[in-house]
Amino acid sequence: MVTAQAPSILIVDDTPNNIRVLFDILDRAGFNLAVVKSGEMALEKLPLIQPDLILLDIMMPGMDGFETCRRLKADPTSKDIPIIFMTVLSDLESKVKGLQMGAVDYITKPIQVEEVMARVNVHLALRTAQIQLMNEVSERRQAEERLKQTLQELQKTQTQLIQSEKMSALGQLVAGVAHEINNPVNFIGGNLSHAREYTQDLLNLVQLYEEHYPQPVPEVLAEIEAMEWDFLREDLPKLINSMQVGVDRLQQILLSLRIFSRTDETEMKLADLHQGLDSTLMILGYRLKAHSERPAIDIIKKYGNLPLVECYSGQLNQVFMNILSNAIDGLEQAIHSHKKFAPAITIQTEAVEGDRVAIRIIDNGWGIPPEVQKRIFEPFFTTKPVDKGTGLGLAISYQIVAEKHQGSLQCVSELGQGSEFAILIPLQQG
Ligand SMILES: Nc1ncnc2c1ncn2[C@@H]1O[C@H](COP(=O)(O)OP(=O)(O)OP(=O)(O)O)[C@@H](O)[C@H]1O
Ligand SMILES: [Mg+2]
Structure with missing residues (x-):
């Protein structure tokens, strides 16, 4: 039928x-x-x-x-x-x-009837089985594809979660420390100017005494010699001046900490990226200094003329932090494996094509081998020991630049020469 x-x-x-x-x-x-x-x-x-x-x-x-x-x-x-x-x-x-x-x-x-029927039936049955198999294979492939996508989504969410946790933990710590130190520093700074004034008054008074009573009693004379009065009179104002320099520096550091820890940004604001770079460098200062195993890392700033950029500046600071930390790690690694060079990081900024800014962070370490370069933006990819790297720095940075700011983050590296990370951000969003 x-x-x-x-x-x-x-x-x-x-x-x-x-x-x-x-x-x-x-x-x-x-x-x-x-x-x-x-x-x-x-x-x-x-x-x-x-x-x-x-x-x-x-x-x-x-x-x-x-x-x-x-x-x-x-x-x-x-x-x-x-x-x-x-x-x-x-x-x-x-x-x-x-x-x-x-x-x-x-x-x-x-x-022959039998031959025709036998052969036709066999091949139709085979064909049906083949089609079934093909359908199953394609269904399985689709399922695999869906699974892969879900996995990628999951990894992305995990990265974001860790990023925001990491950010807010660091940001809160920095903001907390800055807040705690702020009052005592201002207290010292405020009193220092009075201290300078009072000291000056006292020194003037002593001078007057000297003029009007040039022959002090032996007891006063002995005390003048014991305290090395001439030296003290010279040194006291200098000492107060250097205390002032110290307090000024502390206040600068506090400002940098506050700029760095803008973790509560809910909306984009116009920001001076040089300020962000400088505050990040300041926080990383201790890692740039010379120590017993290596010379200081030289920071070469080639800042161009940058307009204000509409961005989440706290997040961009995190990107600068990640890339600069990697550069420092890379330079230390190079020194450790006996590269003969003066370690340096160049930071170059410029406005490009009228509507974007470029920030390039360039180190003169070993560079990144091509097989590593292919994977550096993958979440959890690291070549560092377990306790040193999580492999999230660049994955997070990529997300912040590409997704949050519609920009691009690229790495150019030549083995033996060093690495360059180029961040491109539009001046305005949307
Ligand atoms: N400037 C650089 N020089 C040499 N290698 C680099 C440089 N920047 C990145 N890399 C390589 O890219 C890898 C991934 O970097 P990423 O910042 O994502 O993770 P990480 O530094 O290993 O860990 P962390 O999460 O602590 O930042 C590094 O492990 C390193 O191998
Ligand atoms: Mg890193």
Whole structure:
């Protein structure tokens, strides 16, 4: 019985007798049948018929069966349809050639009912199984793809979470310390100017005494000598001046800490990126200084003329911090493995193309090997020992620059020469 789901077979043959016999056998078996009389017609009608199987005669006028087969196999839309050749019993050469060209089987003429049915049924069953398998494979592939995407999403969320935790922990600590130190520092700073004034008054008073009583009693004279009065009079104002320098420096540091720890920014504000860079450098100052194992790391500032940039400045400071820390790590590593050089980090800024700013942080360490370079922005990728690196610095920086600020973060590095990280940020968002 012919049903809508019955497999369809295309018969390609020019001999009326053959067609009749085949038609009878296959029609009785309930298949959907289509007949064409040439290879050309077969190719033309194929998209309409979309058969599950093709019975193809070899000897036909015009395009023969081999050529028809070659073309069917060359077309991606028909290459998977099984083709059974029809050839005379004795023609071994044609059978071999047909199979070589991609046919799945052959039927010998004169046509035998049992042979036709056996071969057609086998290949239709195989075809059904093949289609099922292909569907399953493609479903599995889709599932895998979905899984991969979900995993990537998860990693991204994790990175963001860790980033915000890291940021707020560091930011809160810095802000807390800054707050605690702020009052005592202001207290010292405020009193220092009075102390300077009072000291000056006292010194003036002593001077007056000296002028009016040039001959002090022996007891006073002994005390003047014991306390090294001449030295004290010279040194006291200097001492107060250097205390003032110290307090000024402390107040500068506090300002930097406050600029660095702007963790509560909920909206973008116009910011001076040089201020951000300087406050970050200040915080990293202790890592730049010389120590027993290496000389100081030189900071070469090549600041251009930057307009204010609309941004989350606290987050950008975090990016500067991550990239500068990596550069310092890289330089220390290079010194450790005996590179002979004067370690330096160059910070270059410029306005580009009228609507963007570029900040380049360049070190003269070993550089990053290409296989590492490919992975540096991956979350959790690190070449450092477990207790030294989490592998999140650059992943976080990338997110902040690319996603939060619609900018770009690129790394250029040549082995032996050093590394450059270029941050590009639009002046305005949206
Ligand atoms: N300036 C640099 N010189 C040499 N290697 C670098 C430099 N910057 C980054 N790298 C390489 O990129 C890797 C990833 O850097 P990333 O900042 O993401 O993680 P990390 O520094 O290892 O860990 P952390 O999360 O503590 O920052 C580093 O482990 C290092 O191998
Ligand atoms: Mg890092």
